[in-house]
Amino acid sequence: MMFASIRLATNLDREDIRGVYLRAFPEGENQLVATLAANLLSEETDPETIALVAEISGDVVGHIAFSPVMADTNNNWLGYILAPLCVIPEHHKVGIGSELVESGIELISKKMADVVFVYGDPKYYGKFGFSAEAATQFMPPYELKYPFGWQARVLHEGGSDDQARKLSCVLSLRDPALW
Numbered sequence: 001m002m003f004a005s006i007r008l009a010t011n012l013d014r015e016d017i018r019g020v021y022l023r024a025f026p027e028g029e030n031q032l033v034a035t036l037a038a039n040l041l042s043e044e045t046d047p048e049t050i051a052l053v054a055e056i057s058g059d060v061v062g063h064i065a066f067s068p069v070m071a072d073t074n075n076n077w078l079g080y081i082l083a084p085l086c087v088i089p090e091h092h093k094v095g096i097g098s099e100l101v102e103s104g105i106e107l108i109s110k111k112m113a114d115v116v117f118v119y120g121d122p123k124y125y126g127k128f129g130f131s132a133e134a135a136t137q138f139m140p141p142y143e144l145k146y147p148f149g150w151q152a153r154v155l156h157e158g159g160s161d162d163q164a165r166k167l168s169c170v171l172s173l174r175d176p177a178l179w
């Protein structure tokens with residue numbers, strides 16, 4: 001069932017996107033993640049950083065972003081990280097978060113991403129096929145406050161091997177406070 005319409009975000013959505021993070025995340029954390037979401041809109045990466053918004057009656061009620069991560073040992077490998085994600089509290093638990101995650105993964109899968117990462121609650125992300133096990137060979141760019149939240153989902157098996165890899169991320173995510 002469709003609960004909201006999902007479309008690519010643009011720079012014109014910046015303030016609406018900031019607004020959903022300020023409302024959906026607890027105080028103390030919300031400014032940091034709102035700034036992250038806003039900054040990601042300006043990332044000019046190759047391959048591109050992607051942001052989607054969920055709208056109901058023309059109002060932005062949710063947002064998700066995916067930015068590329070690079071591996072130090074393999075130029076033919078493409079990873080993305082899902083961060084951040086939020087839906088405003090009034091519209092929780094009707095599937096909007098799931099729509100954003102699934103639409104985004106479909107898009108990056110078409111871009112031939114090999115693996116998508118997330119740093120978040122395994123109870124939420126497990127239902128989308130993310131697991132800590134799939135992430136074990138990949139070292140996040142910064143030391144994690146919550147190592148159990150580091151997860152991955154393999155999208156295309158071809159690019160993978162068993163070599164350990166240290167990941168680097170886009171500029172907006174290069175803040176140890178986010179990890």
Ligand SMILES: CC(C)(COP(=O)(O)OP(=O)(O)OC[C@H]1O[C@@H](n2cnc3c(N)ncnc32)[C@H](O)[C@@H]1OP(=O)(O)O)[C@@H](O)C(=O)NCCC(=O)NCCS
Nearest residue numbers: 024025085086087092093094095096097098120121123124
């Ligand atoms: C997490 C979030 C995006 C989910 O959005 P949503 O639109 O409510 O998600 P869905 O409707 O697709 O799924 C809701 C289900 O996920 C569950 N869920 C939400 N957050 C969860 C969490 N942290 N851990 C486990 N389950 C969670 C809900 O209880 C609900 O379960 P149900 O379907 O059995 O009732 C939303 O709660 C949110 O924005 N939270 C605040 C910000 C946040 O934590 N973002 C994620 C950062 S990692």
